Amino acid sequence: MPPAPPSPPSGNPVITAVDTYDIRFPTSRRLAGSDAMNPDPDYSAAYLVLRTDAGDGLEGHGFAFTIGRGNDVQVAAIEALRPHVVGRSVEEVCGDPGTLSRVLVGDSQLRWLGPEKGVMHMAIGAVVNAVWDLAAKRAGEPLWRLLAHADPEWLVSQVDFRYLTDALTPEEALELLRRGKDGADTREAALRERGYPAYTTSPGWLGYSDEKLTRLAEQAVADGFSQIKLKVGADLDEDVRRLRLARQAVGPDVRIAVDANQRWGVAEAITWTRALADSDPYWIEEPTSPDDILGHAAVRRGVAPVKVATGEHVHNRVVFKQLLQAGAVDVVQIDAARVGGVNENLAILLLAAKFGVPVCPHAGGVGLCELVQHLSMFDYVALSGTTRNRVIEYVDHLHEHFVTPVLVRGGHYTAPTAPGFSAQLRAEAIAEHSYPDGTFWAAERAARAEEAA
Amino acid sequence: MPPAPPSPPSGNPVITAVDTYDIRFPTSRRLAGSDAMNPDPDYSAAYLVLRTDAGDGLEGHGFAFTIGRGNDVQVAAIEALRPHVVGRSVEEVCGDPGTLSRVLVGDSQLRWLGPEKGVMHMAIGAVVNAVWDLAAKRAGEPLWRLLAHADPEWLVSQVDFRYLTDALTPEEALELLRRGKDGADTREAALRERGYPAYTTSPGWLGYSDEKLTRLAEQAVADGFSQIKLKVGADLDEDVRRLRLARQAVGPDVRIAVDANQRWGVAEAITWTRALADSDPYWIEEPTSPDDILGHAAVRRGVAPVKVATGEHVHNRVVFKQLLQAGAVDVVQIDAARVGGVNENLAILLLAAKFGVPVCPHAGGVGLCELVQHLSMFDYVALSGTTRNRVIEYVDHLHEHFVTPVLVRGGHYTAPTAPGFSAQLRAEAIAEHSYPDGTFWAAERAARAEEAA
Numbered sequence: 001m002p003p004a005p006p007s008p009p010s011g012n013p014v015i016t017a018v019d020t021y022d023i024r025f026p027t028s029r030r031l032a033g034s035d036a037m038n039p040d041p042d043y044s045a046a047y048l049v050l051r052t053d054a055g056d057g058l059e060g061h062g063f064a065f066t067i068g069r070g071n072d073v074q075v076a077a078i079e080a081l082r083p084h085v086v087g088r089s090v091e092e093v094c095g096d097p098g099t100l101s102r103v104l105v106g107d108s109q110l111r112w113l114g115p116e117k118g119v120m121h122m123a124i125g126a127v128v129n130a131v132w133d134l135a136a137k138r139a140g141e142p143l144w145r146l147l148a149h150a151d152p153e154w155l156v157s158q159v160d161f162r163y164l165t166d167a168l169t170p171e172e173a174l175e176l177l178r179r180g181k182d183g184a185d186t187r188e189a190a191l192r193e194r195g196y197p198a199y200t201t202s203p204g205w206l207g208y209s210d211e212k213l214t215r216l217a218e219q220a221v222a223d224g225f226s227q228i229k230l231k232v233g234a235d236l237d238e239d240v241r242r243l244r245l246a247r248q249a250v251g252p253d254v255r256i257a258v259d260a261n262q263r264w265g266v267a268e269a270i271t272w273t274r275a276l277a278d279s280d281p282y283w284i285e286e287p288t289s290p291d292d293i294l295g296h297a298a299v300r301r302g303v304a305p306v307k308v309a310t311g312e313h314v315h316n317r318v319v320f321k322q323l324l325q326a327g328a329v330d331v332v333q334i335d336a337a338r339v340g341g342v343n344e345n346l347a348i349l350l351l352a353a354k355f356g357v358p359v360c361p362h363a364g365g366v367g368l369c370e371l372v373q374h375l376s377m378f379d380y381v382a383l384s385g386t387t388r389n390r391v392i393e394y395v396d397h398l399h400e401h402f403v404t405p406v407l408v409r410g411g412h413y414t415a416p417t418a419p420g421f422s423a424q425l426r427a428e429a430i431a432e433h434s435y436p437d438g439t440f441w442a443a444e445r446a447a448r449a450e451e452a453a
Numbered sequence: 454m455p456p457a458p459p460s461p462p463s464g465n466p467v468i469t470a471v472d473t474y475d476i477r478f479p480t481s482r483r484l485a486g487s488d489a490m491n492p493d494p495d496y497s498a499a500y501l502v503l504r505t506d507a508g509d510g511l512e513g514h515g516f517a518f519t520i521g522r523g524n525d526v527q528v529a530a531i532e533a534l535r536p537h538v539v540g541r542s543v544e545e546v547c548g549d550p551g552t553l554s555r556v557l558v559g560d561s562q563l564r565w566l567g568p569e570k571g572v573m574h575m576a577i578g579a580v581v582n583a584v585w586d587l588a589a590k591r592a593g594e595p596l597w598r599l600l601a602h603a604d605p606e607w608l609v610s611q612v613d614f615r616y617l618t619d620a621l622t623p624e625e626a627l628e629l630l631r632r633g634k635d636g637a638d639t640r641e642a643a644l645r646e647r648g649y650p651a652y653t654t655s656p657g658w659l660g661y662s663d664e665k666l667t668r669l670a671e672q673a674v675a676d677g678f679s680q681i682k683l684k685v686g687a688d689l690d691e692d693v694r695r696l697r698l699a700r701q702a703v704g705p706d707v708r709i710a711v712d713a714n715q716r717w718g719v720a721e722a723i724t725w726t727r728a729l730a731d732s733d734p735y736w737i738e739e740p741t742s743p744d745d746i747l748g749h750a751a752v753r754r755g756v757a758p759v760k761v762a763t764g765e766h767v768h769n770r771v772v773f774k775q776l777l778q779a780g781a782v783d784v785v786q787i788d789a790a791r792v793g794g795v796n797e798n799l800a801i802l803l804l805a806a807k808f809g810v811p812v813c814p815h816a817g818g819v820g821l822c823e824l825v826q827h828l829s830m831f832d833y834v835a836l837s838g839t840t841r842n843r844v845i846e847y848v849d850h851l852h853e854h855f856v857t858p859v860l861v862r863g864g865h866y867t868a869p870t871a872p873g874f875s876a877q878l879r880a881e882a883i884a885e886h887s888y889p890d891g892t893f894w895a896a897e898r899a900a901r902a903e904e905a906a
Binding site for chain 1: 492493494495519520521522523525526527529530533560561562563565566567568569570571572573574575614615616617618619715718719720741742743744745746747748751766768769771772774775778779
């Protein structure tokens with residue numbers, strides 16, 4: 001069991017509300033975030049707050065990340081889950097998020113809209129993550145530490161093994177988690193001292209000039225990052241040139257990952273990646289459709305020794321399972337807000353540990369760095385037990401809108417100390433960026449109306 | 454090119470509206486439709502009507518099928534596509550639905566919500582299918598015939614080959630379609646005379662008594678069906694017993710498919726299916742997660758000679774491609790309203806033809822029989838050229854709500870003759886079953902309020 005929560009003032013407090021917010025940031029106006037498939041993202045959050053009558057002032061915050069249009073659809077999906085959540089006992093839900101997670105995934109009518117994929121599954125992830133935020137706040141612990149100190153049996157009970165047992169049984173998971181306890185205290189101390197290694201995508205967006213790419217790449221090295229990432233896939237000659245520039249800027253010892261954002265078919269992925277080989281790219285990320293397990297396996301065979309990474313759009317544990325079974329990836333890129341929340345990410349971390357494949361989370365957007373750091377830190381302290389070849393993506397976007405933003409220093413994420421999942425937006429951010437009636441968007445509309453007049 | 458549409462009265466008519474409707478039928482009250490994963494479906498349609506200013510009275514109708522809760526989320530997703538549709542030239546869209554299909558799939562912000570899966574992709578399918586309904590009405594042809602008489606080059610232009618070319622190139626697709634022209638006239642005449650073989654799921658729902666199962670199975674044989682289907686997966690002893698009853702009722706020569714609706718993991722699927730073997734099941738359908746390509750391949754190896762069928766929840770052409778590449782299925786079960794509409798189903802039919810695997814569509818629900826018959830009939834006349842080992846699912850539900858309902862006689866679907874995609878609900882059905890304010894649902898609410906008072 002996780003550390004016991006403080007006694008609530010009322011006898012059996014319940015969740016009284018699931019309040020939702022359509023939050024959008026106008027990031028498309030400055031080209032940060034542009035890649036070969038996503039030229040103009042407006043980073044957005046379909047955001048929710050769980051409120052209770054516990055009287056302790058604690059709320060659970062969670063969100064699905066989107067890139068603009070459709071954020072309203074994502075909010076509608078979260079609202080469709082509300083009847084499963086409101087009225088539940090806070091203690092029961094926070095003591096066992098896995099049961100609620102199974103209820104949400106198992107709603108037989110909503111399940112038809114997936115199953116376990118796309119809008120409906122991301123909505124489940126948002127709600128489940130909000131529950132973990134509340135549970136960690138009640139426990140007075142940052143989520144990574146709640147997980148790292150939890151009982152292995154209890155962690156196993158939090159995982160849905162349906163469709164997984166041909167690759168990972170509950171018994172194997174328990175063994176991995178028990179083994180993870182060896183030396184956990186030493187690793188926790190090391191984590192608090194050094195943090196968790198990060199890499200940065202900031203230099204590599206497609207819209208940037210050569211001068212900006214070079215300057216940001218040099219800055220990344222100066223800031224202590226040992227890996228950067230470049231977006232590729234729009235124009236081969238340009239990619240060859242930009243990658244050489246980046247290599248010159250960072251020198252031979254800093255890793256450069258490249259990211260095609262699903263742009264290619266299998267043959268093109270192989271040809272294109274090979275054409276970049278003389279600049280020594282470390283991994284090729286999302287070379288093709290995130291659904292194409294066999295395609296990734298073929299690409300991996302075709303581009304070695306360049307590694308293959310994917311995961312930010314892999315929609316559930318069943319696809320991750322197969323990517324590992326098929327030997328299709330060298331790097332598992334979990335995302336905190338794509339799958340069904342912490343519980344499903346536990347399953348994916350366990351699968352990666354079983355297969356011995358490093359996890360390097362996808363982050364960026366809005367709030368993804370804040371969330372996913374907790375999962376990697378738990379993995380280091382109490383599961384995989386190593387940070388070797390493991391880095392969390394870092395993009396310096398929109399952190400200022402969070403109550404407890406990530407802190408990256410010397411190329412490392414600092415271990416969070418505040419209780420919770422670092423998921424909470426500042427009240428001002430919600431008031432300004434609620435769409436379409438927050439103060440930012442209302443002012444935009446007024447300005448456009450004035451222009452038109 | 455498809456047959457030229459009649460000249461419109463106005464110069465360049467455009468699509469003026471995408472009107473949406475949340476339509477729900479209270480099917481959960483009579484146990485028809487119950488299976489191991491879906492105990493109480495309320496068959497529903499997130500329904501849309503494309504209206505134009507052509508002045509010819511023609512509209513395009515389309516829908517996503519859901520089973521109740523979340524139908525509102527599905528409607529919201531269709532509405533998110535509206536800006537891509539309203540204002541487009543009717544002639545351009547109907548002459549080339551593939552271009553609009555690519556625009557919808559390619560919206561970089563909405564794409565994040567999939568990509569190409571779940572709620573957002575089903576919404577795209579609904580809109581694309583509505584365009585084909587309009588195109589076929591304008592051409593004065595049932596859709597199957599419009600497709601069967603279309604030029605092979607034009608059909609190839611309607612397919613998005615992204616992520617497919619490692620399994621099927623445009624050149625191979627063209628060759629398949631050209632070969633499909635040989636003997637097409639003869640097959641069209643045969644189709645008009647005999648119809649297309651059907652199988653029926655009506656006897657096999659889990660909620661039915663033994664007496665009802667036996668009676669409906671005997672009736673199915675009397676009605677001319679050469680295959681029936683039973684739902685399994687809730688209780689093994691019960692399944693063994695029910696399957697024996699059904700085998701006794703239909704005799705040795707009628708095929709009995711069994712359908713687990715994703716209930717099992719890989720090992721359980723193999724054990725359970727083997728335990729049913731003495732009643733000679735023809736195929737096991739959805740033995741495990743629709744995402745588990747490698748799992749289906751393992752099940753297929755483990756249960757032969759029982760065949761493996763899946764597809765109703767397979768979310769796009771990339772997963773179908775892999776099921777075929779991996780030798781994971783004996784039967785491809787397309788669904789007209791799960792993937793991105795007619796264009797993506799063309800891709801899937803072409804893949805199945807390339808790999809020589811028979812297509813036996815999923816149908817039932819509301820309107821799925823009406824839609825999918827057109828795809829199988831096109832496939833017979835002008836692509837695969839055969840109905841051998843091919844049957845379309847038939848469930849006798851809710852057809853009365855359609856303007857041109859399917860007509861199944863002697864175990865065969867009769868070839869539709871009315872122009873369009875058979876997608877149009879009767880105005881009364883929309884007025885009664887709109888949720889929550891249609892006359893049926895309003896009366897339900899009033900009755901419940903009275904009970905409570």
